[in-house]
Each structure stands twice: as structure tokens, then as C-alpha cells.
Amino acid sequence: MSDTSVNIRNIQHFMYCPRRYSLLELNDDWSENYFVIKANLLHEHVHDGTHDFSSSEKLVRSNMTVYNDSPEYDLFGVVDCVEFVRDNFGIKIEGADGTFRVRIIEYKPKAPKGGGFNETDAIQVFAQKICADSIWGCDSEAYLYYSDIRKRVKLPFDTEYQKYDELLKNILCEIRKIREEKAIVPRAKSQKCLGCSMSDVCFPKVKKYNVKDTVMSQKGECGE
Numbered sequence: 001m002s003d004t005s006v007n008i009r010n011i012q013h014f015m016y017c018p019r020r021y022s023l024l025e026l027n028d029d030w031s032e033n034y035f036v037i038k039a040n041l042l043h044e045h046v047h048d049g050t051h052d053f054s055s056s057e058k059l060v061r062s063n064m065t066v067y068n069d070s071p072e073y074d075l076f077g078v079v080d081c082v083e084f085v086r087d088n089f090g091i092k093i094e095g096a097d098g099t100f101r102v103r104i105i106e107y108k109p110k111a112p113k114g115g116g117f118n119e120t121d122a123i124q125v126f127a128q129k130i131c132a133d134s135i136w137g138c139d140s141e142a143y144l145y146y147s148d149i150r151k152r153v154k155l156p157f158d159t160e161y162q163k164y165d166e167l168l169k170n171i172l173c174e175i176r177k178i179r180e181e182k183a184i185v186p187r188a189k190s191q192k193c194l195g196c197s198m199s200d201v202c203f204p205k206v207k208k209y210n211v212k213d214t215v216m217s218q219k220g221e222c223g224e
């Protein structure tokens with residue numbers, strides 16, 4: 001890893017809101033709310049090691065660190081779950097007999113209302129795929145698992161690889177620019193902030209100074 005390596009979880013922060021990412025990265029600001037805690041609990045459960053198993057069909061490993069240190073990406077992160085599915089046309093995995101197809105799965109607490117998947121979730125998994133493919137020399141399949149509907153959604157990286165690759169590279173470029181310039185990104189007018197755990201840090205609600213209120217309160221203190 002180098003100073004310019006990007007942690008995959010920052011890609012999601014950036015996609016949610018560039019200002020949020022800059023507050024986290026440059027100010028070390030952090031604040032949690034219900035949604036953040038719920039997502040953290042889900043990941044703690046997935047990463048506790050109890051989900052690992054081996055069968056005649058597949059090897060399942062949770063909480064796997066992945067990276068791609070090519071100058072093109074220079075990324076690292078953690079995949080919730082990797083399934084090595086036995087396949088005669090697959091690749092060899094160190095320490096295991098046979099050949100396998102690689103499948104990566106990221107857990108999320110809530111599916112989008114209209115069905116399908118969130119684009120911010122998909123780009124995070126695409127970054128994981130870029131890392132997994134570089135480590136194991138494969139073309140991994142990728143899924144999101146939405147725990148509220150208990151469903152896996154396959155991500156269309158086989159048909160839309162170019163689109164996600166360009167998106168990822170643009171995001172990495174923007175993230176590195178924020179780091180270099182060391183400037184907090186202004187709040188965009190179009191930004192939707194509902195549910196953001198950082199709102200108190202981002203725009204603290206300071207009561208406006210009002211001369212009349214101040215005079216009245218001072219009168220009260222003097223017993224007038």
C-alpha cells in the first residue's frame with residue numbers, strides 16, 4: 001500500500017456525498033446514526049467467522065482482505081464473503097485442491113424501494129471485483145445480498161464492465177484530488193441530506209442572534 005492507496009469503503013462515502021467524504025478524510029470527523037449502526041451490526045455478524053465452511057461444492061470465506069496495487073487502481077478493502085465454487089474450467093486457489101469459480105458477495109441491510117440495486121452499492125462491489133480479479137487471476141461474479149428481503153442480486157459487470165470501470169476510475173481521480181488539495185468540499189445545493197449521520201457536523205444548527213430576545217432576557221435577569 002502507498003500514501004495514494006484508496007480504501008474501498010471511501011468510495012461509498014464519496015458517492016453518497018463528496019462533502020461527507022472530505023469531512024471524514026480531512027477533518028477525521030465521524031458521527032453515527034441508526035442507519036450506520038444497523039449496517040455496522042450486520043457486517044460484524046457477517047465477519048464473525050461463523051459463516052466460513054467447506055463443502056463438496058464450494059469453499060466459503062468471510063471478511064477477506066483484497067487489493068489491487070496496479071497504478072491504474074491502487075485500491076484495497078475487505079470483501080464480506082467470497083465463495084470459491086468448484087468448476088472444472090475455473091482457476092486454482094492456493095492451499096485448495098481442484099479448480100474454482102470466484103463469487104464475491106457484499107451484505108447490505110436495506111434493498112432499494114423500487115427493486116434492483118443501489119448504484120453506490122454496485123460501485124463498491126465493482127472495486128472489490130477489480131481487487132479479487134487481480135489477486136486470483138479470474139473474472140469473478142459479484143452479488144449484493146440485501147438482508148431485509150433476504151435476496152441476492154447479481155450485478156451486471158459482465159455486460160456493463162466498461163461503464164463501471166470508467167465510473168470507478170473517475171471516482172478514484174476525484175478522491176485523490178480532494179486529498180491533494182486538502183479542501184473541504186462545499187455542500188452541493190442538490191445534495192439530499194435526509195438520513196446522513198454527519199448533518200450535525202456538516203451544518204451545526206446554531207441559534208440565530210436576536211437583539212430583542214437578548215435584551216428581554218437581560219431584563220429578566222435584572223428582575224425588571
Ligand code: SF4
Nearest residue numbers: 017020193196199202
Ligand atoms: S449533511 Fe448533506 S452535505 Fe453534509 S455531509 Fe451529509 S449528505 Fe453531505
